[in-house]
Amino acid sequence: MGFVTNSAILPVLVGEGGIILSDKLNHRSIIYGCSASGATVRIFEHNSMFSTIHLTISFGRTEEVLREEIAKGQPGTHKPWKKIIVVLEGIYSMEGELCKLPEIITVCKKYKAYTYLDEAHSIGVVGKTGRGVCEVLGVDTADVDVMMGSFTKSFGSCGGYIVGSKELIEYLKYTCPAHLYGTTISPPTAQQILSAIKVILGEDGSSRCMLNKFWLCTGAQKLTQIRENNNFFRPKLQKIGFKVLGDNDSTVIPIMIYNPGKIPAFSRECLRQNLSTICFYAV
Template identity: 75%
Template structure:
């Protein structure tokens, strides 16, 4: 952990507190003025509520030039950032023709593969010339090319699973798949520090959600044992399905999942294992095959293997690898495969 200087932390909190206090004061007087004005939105609920709207107006707009900065080069370790200016206190930003060379600390392109590469770049250009950037169709209509088929077969071989299916966005791979795999009467047990895409996918599934302490197999076993004993809420019937969801490497903490212990516990209690390898696939293991290879876990013991192409592979999209029956089921039922335009 990096220790933050006390004076720096104190002055930062003081600045936020000062902005908050003056912002609330200005909003109070604005409400008094608006009370005298006729409104054309009487009866409408505000689109933005409470502190979210306050944060955008009084804090974010003041420093928004730090975010969403347009670049004008390949996303390599160093890239060119377009300089911007504002004439209205950062409410709107205008671009200039000048650029600044900046160190890239805001990209998933960890290994530099998304930049110009003497091996990948010519092949990517040839593929774009032949197949274009998008088929402008869903996979089930006219959106599946030979490249998709080859990619899915390659992914399945690489991670050691019988089959795989790819999607155009990594976030959607979790948030759209989990509602298909789980539903009412099911139980999801999720690590407390799992990614937001997992959290949203679990919430959208309708399944009961329980959380175990981050990367703590002993607490996972406690939660599993208690939930199996109690059963479903109100009815106390046995759970239709139990799934434990973990990440290979937790993105914000950089910690490796204690996968061998977790797999052992899931075997003991007959629970499925869902492994998110967005940050571990291509990065760890002797040949880059992720935490299973690194920690000596048989991929047959992991029921659902999820990963993305946005980190180690310098591209976009994600994949789900598993049994042939699982992949076939997802291709027939997942909205992200049936309705999403294909890249």
Template identity: 70%
Template sequence: MITIPYLTALTTYFSYGLLFAFGQLRDFFRKIIDWWSHNTLQGYAPICLGLEDFYIRRLYLRIQDCFNRPISSSPDAWFDVVERISYDNNKTLKRTTKVNRCLNLGSYNYLGFAAADEFCTPRAIESLKSFSASTCSCRVDGGTTKLHAELEECVANFVQKPAALVFGMGYVTNSAILPVLIGKGGLIISDSLNHNSIVNGARGSGATIRVFQHNIPSHLESVLREQIAEGQPRTHRPWKKIIVVVEGIYSMEGELCKLPEIVAICKKYKAYIYLDEAHSIGAVGKTGRGVCELLGVDTADVDVMMGTFTKSFGSCGGYIAGSKELIRYLKYNCPAHLYGTSVSPPAAQQIISSIKVILGEDGSSRGAQKLTRIRENSDFFRSELHKMGFEVLGDNNSPVMPIMLYNPAKIPAFSRECLKRNVAVVTVAFPATPLLLARARICISAAHTHEDLKRALEVISEVGDLVGVKYFPAEPKKPQPEEGRAKVE
């Protein structure tokens, strides 16, 4: 639960209220002008309706230069950001030929595999020559190569499950799998801050959906007990199936799931567990095997393990791991497998190679070094942000660090001022977060050096003072011992 300072909440409400009032006033005059000039499509209903359209036109477009920034290099620790300019108050943006070399604090390149790698890149290039860039087919037709079979075996061994199934897109892995696992007469109990892909998958399943308070196992238990006692709506028959859906690391909060407590509750009430490890697999745990390894949970106690390859592995796609019976069922019934284009062969080879590096099967210790570095980088950066007085969400070990901004005017100010200083950050606002909880989301990589992080902290501290987002008093700096001076009596 995020507790917003009273004055901050008040000024944020006032800012949005002011923007809303002036926006509505401008819309009123626009309607008069359109009516006078007959500049409307007679007989056509508006395609875009509601406050969402109003938000996009009157709020989002004013700050759209802070989003969708094009880059012209690999998303390494530093990357090239293409400059954009606008001649019509940000309604449209035009790219220029100028690029700025910026410190990358926005990409999910947790282990640094998104850039050229001495082990992964040559093998990915070789697979491109052998298999081409795409299979041009779904898995059940001509889209399964020996790389896909090797990848599924590799993933199953890595997450310590009997079998796995891979998909061409991470988002689709959630949104297409849940409707296959459960339907009408079933119950999905979802964490209140689960990713949009989970929300859409749950809605598309036709099952009844109940939500428990974010990462609070006691509330999950009370919801489970209540729903089991009441049964299905109207008929009160027993539920055909109950699935509890949680994430390993919550992408907008940077918090670790309280998995041991949730597993114990699900065992007690005979509910299945669906674990989304998009941001945790490869990034946490002694050998990078995710929150189960980090928190000491037996993978046999998690029924469905989902993850993506777009973060720690520097590739694309997603996977589902579980029992052999589950994977066989999905192969016969999941539309994302039956009709979706299979993972690109070079992308599949990139995943296989990166897993081998993580496990040390490339003959080096680089994988272990990357895991150590991302853990040290994350904990150091989070600690320093706290000391500076920022309100930072999340837990230690997590490479995701949201810095709370709150006020709508501070969203573009923070982003633009950081970019001026050649530090690229991602700001997140409504509808990705609640209206009052805008934030800048920092993603740390093993590719960042200590000097990179110190540079980023200097810039963020400077911009934080300028914009006014240090909501807590900074810790006094400890005096450093002087070296190289003779003691004078």
């Protein structure tokens, strides 16, 4: 699954003598991976890229943190860092916000740092052809060093994946414990992933049924429908008084309840209205 992918890959990519710069709101799997890596970990303010002269926040912006750590070097010895990786998510699962990927890449190129992009919540659902935030934000995928994703969401299967250069993938094949000691994806699981990709690309030739009326729906049309539904639903919620987080085009639409005691009642009423929701209490 995607959780294991992040937890197992990050310790292989960077270790002692390296540094990971992680967004403040990154997923727990990334936090575990960073912790297990043995690398120095610095947190930067969520979706804040460039440095400013006066900061009133507890976490620095990406460029400020990056420049400061490069200047200081490794703890104790002050030697140059062996490797610097900036880790972020395509769509943040709890906030529904798209990452500021073009700005992050600008900073990483300036300071020669690697970029690690988690697309678990964006691949297969955003972009004209479902290719994720790079397609939405007009970013060349060649500018992203490591792209991670999950097969458990848009593809309805299980497992996770890593995309990168041929050299990177060959290195991971021989060094990643999750690959070396894990079992092979079963044929039905692999076929489910391939079938989902064909649907997204509009290559399956099937039709979709809605309200007992059959109509041909290509992958592109389905993606357009998802985007239009999201961008219709979000402002309607805001209009009736809900506090809604996230960006347009995002498939994650967080609604803030604020009163923990109301969460069970809200969940039950949504279920009664045949509305699928995920409710939780966050501290």
